[in-house]
Amino acid sequence: MSPAAPDPETGALPLEGVLVVSLEQAVAGPLATRHLADLGARVVKLERPGEGDFARGYDDAVRGLASHFVWLNRSKESLAVDLKSERGRHIARALIDRADVFVQNCAPGAVERLGLDAATLRESNPGLVAVNLSGYGTAGPKAARKAYDMLVQAESGMISVTGTPDAPAKTGVPNADIAAGLYAAVSVLSALYRSERTGGGATVDVSMFDSAVEWMGHALYMQMYADRQIPRMGLSHASIAPYDAYPTKDGDILIGVQNDRGWRALVSEVFGEQEYADDPRFRTNPDRVRHRAECDAYVASRTELWTTAELDERLTGAGIPAARLNQLSDVVDHPQLSERDRWRTVGTEKGDIRAVLPPMTFGDVELRMGPVPALGEQTQAILAELGLADEQEERGRG
Numbered sequence: 001m002s003p004a005a006p007d008p009e010t011g012a013l014p015l016e017g018v019l020v021v022s023l024e025q026a027v028a029g030p031l032a033t034r035h036l037a038d039l040g041a042r043v044v045k046l047e048r049p050g051e052g053d054f055a056r057g058y059d060d061a062v063r064g065l066a067s068h069f070v071w072l073n074r075s076k077e078s079l080a081v082d083l084k085s086e087r088g089r090h091i092a093r094a095l096i097d098r099a100d101v102f103v104q105n106c107a108p109g110a111v112e113r114l115g116l117d118a119a120t121l122r123e124s125n126p127g128l129v130a131v132n133l134s135g136y137g138t139a140g141p142k143a144a145r146k147a148y149d150m151l152v153q154a155e156s157g158m159i160s161v162t163g164t165p166d167a168p169a170k171t172g173v174p175n176a177d178i179a180a181g182l183y184a185a186v187s188v189l190s191a192l193y194r195s196e197r198t199g200g201g202a203t204v205d206v207s208m209f210d211s212a213v214e215w216m217g218h219a220l221y222m223q224m225y226a227d228r229q230i231p232r233m234g235l236s237h238a239s240i241a242p243y244d245a246y247p248t249k250d251g252d253i254l255i256g257v258q259n260d261r262g263w264r265a266l267v268s269e270v271f272g273e274q275e276y277a278d279d280p281r282f283r284t285n286p287d288r289v290r291h292r293a294e295c296d297a298y299v300a301s302r303t304e305l306w307t308t309a310e311l312d313e314r315l316t317g318a319g320i321p322a323a324r325l326n327q328l329s330d331v332v333d334h335p336q337l338s339e340r341d342r343w344r345t346v347g348t349e350k351g352d353i354r355a356v357l358p359p360m361t362f363g364d365v366e367l368r369m370g371p372v373p374a375l376g377e378q379t380q381a382i383l384a385e386l387g388l389a390d391e392q393e394e395r396g397r398g
Contacts (some may be wrong), residue, residue: 045076122203152212165233251325
């Protein structure tokens with residue numbers, strides 16, 4: 001039986017009542033705080049008047065708005081404030097002094113120059129959870145370097161294992177940014193949980209480089225202990241076979257055989273050729289890896305006998321891991337999303353857009369899917385909340 005649909009009226013969002021202030025741009029910082037907003041936190045985003053987060057200008061694909069920005073900034077409030085002015089820094093400090101969390105991913109040294117570094121902020125708000133996202137961390141020979149996702153993918157070795165034997169490639173999505181944003185969000189949750197027990201705040205540093213190196217996983221251990229650089233394999237896998245895209249009558253299908261039992265099921269139940277189960281070239285995974293070209297050629301000669309749909313059904317019936325090589329248009333219309341009601345409507349200044357629900361699914365409450373703010377949309381309301389609106393109006397009249 002399928003689990004019952006969540007009843008939004010029975011539960012509270014996990015981070016209701018938590019105030020997060022962010023000085024963020026691009027991907028890593030905004031992703032971290034968007035996860036916190038999804039979970040119910042109030043997130044106030046500090047933006048430059050007239051320009052805002054530079055990701056607002058990356059493209060105009062979503063009803064004239066940038067795809068990066070609408071992806072990363074729903075459910076937030078935008079406070080336009082000039083942090084280079086004394087007035088702007090006063091506003092920021094007044095807000096951060098009320099906050100539970102402050103997240104920043106500015107260029108190296110920027111928050112120190114503004115007096116918004118963690119040490120300074122925690123002097124007046126000792127319970128603050130201050131998270132610093134950087135490219136390479138706070139020390140070391142690259143600490144002062146600016147960092148972007150592609151550069152960190154290169155420095156961390158991620159590009160060295162991505163692509164084909166003929167050409168390296170970065171991943172098609174910003175993995176180093178995404179990794180850092182996820183670790184930053186986890187660090188906030190951990191620090192808030194500890195604060196509930198101890199009452200203390202926290203200063204946390206998360207670097208894109210450290211996050212990307214962590215994601216190198218087994219490849220890094222292969223290098224350290226076997227002196228082996230994992231080769232670029234395209235869709236294939238350096239340690240497993242068969243594991244690749246294989247032709248069908250009308251396209252391709254990805255097959256990943258993880259163990260010898262799976263190999264026997266593939267050749268016996270799907271291909272109907274039991275004799276290949278104990279072929280000495282293919283009997284074990286190390287055998288198949290050593291004879292990868294022959295193994296792949298054999299599998300391809302059989303997969304091309306069926307259409308993709310027919311083969312997908314046969315593979316599923318035999319318990320063989322497989323997937324279609326979808327284009328993004330296929331993902332937008334994917335039945336796994338539509339049949340599970342994963343799409344929602346989110347407001348923007350240019351009209352409603354579709355957005356997919358966050359991956360975290362709670363049984364008793366649906367996570368927040370609030371609107372994407374226009375630049376400075378909540379400025380006056382926040383200034384009034386801080387008791388600074390009248391002063392702002394006086395300055396405007398002056």
